[in-house]
Amino acid sequence: QVQLVQSGAEVQKPGASVKVSCxxxxxxxxxxxxxxxxxxxxxxxxxxxxxxxxxxxxGHAQKIQDRLTMTRDTSTNTVYMELSSLRSEDTAVYYCARxxxxxxxxxxxxxxxxxxxx
Amino acid sequence: DIVMTQSPGSLAVSLGERATINCKSxxxxxxxxxxxxxxxxxxxxxxxxxxxVIYWASTRQSGVPARFSGSxxxxxxxxxxxxxxxxxxxxxxxxxxxxxxxxxGQGTKVEIK
Numbered sequence: 001q002v003q004l005v006q007s008g009a010e011v012q013k014p015g016a017s018v019k020v021s022c023x024x025x026x027x028x029x030x031x032x033x034x035x036x037x038x039x040x041x042x043x044x045x046x047x048x049x050x051x052x053x054x055x056x057x058x059g060h061a062q063k064i065q066d067r068l069t070m071t072r073d074t075s076t077n078t079v080y081m082e083l084s085s086l087r088s089e090d091t092a093v094y095y096c097a098r099x100x101x102x103x104x105x106x107x108x109x110x111x112x113x114x115x116x117x118x
Numbered sequence: 119d120i121v122m123t124q125s126p127g128s129l130a131v132s133l134g135e136r137a138t139i140n141c142k143s144x145x146x147x148x149x150x151x152x153x154x155x156x157x158x159x160x161x162x163x164x165x166x167x168x169x170x171v172i173y174w175a176s177t178r179q180s181g182v183p184a185r186f187s188g189s190x191x192x193x194x195x196x197x198x199x200x201x202x203x204x205x206x207x208x209x210x211x212x213x214x215x216x217x218x219x220x221x222x223g224q225g226t227k228v229e230i231k
Binding site: 100 | 160168221
């Protein structure tokens, strides 16, 4: 079955960077886009960006595009999200999600808590 | 960006009664070439990732109980939970995937009365 397993929680200082991994299994890695969505404590869901594992083409939310880097490793079927210049407002649970088609997010990782604190 | 507005923000329903959540989009989500509404509903329980419940506005995801149904077209959509069960307590989000960026409603918290 489709599985997305994310890396563990992180605590980072303001100004630092964080890299979160999303290891996929149970399907052909290059056939489905992976998206990143975050959720600040007690808040709603915010889309951050997407990557096509086949050719590494990306799309980003405008407000975060300068700080967000998404990459993929086809040898391990893993997608990575790196967020730089961290601020306290970046404290959130970060989810990866597999698109079924047309940005329909059908399968989700378990989430990775990122805390930004001095 | 398409703005998704849900109502109410929260609701309390007795066990076995019906819960109704509304979602309005700032522009039509109906794609004329395939006559599909690009609207999904997610359920999120505390400490868990969102779980897709309904897609294409009215198609139930595999494994989702038949008491969940979605309706609507264009800009106005509804998620209905018939005969609410204790395990349905969660926050429900609508999401449009008609265009980039995909956007979510602010969520509706469903509790037991």
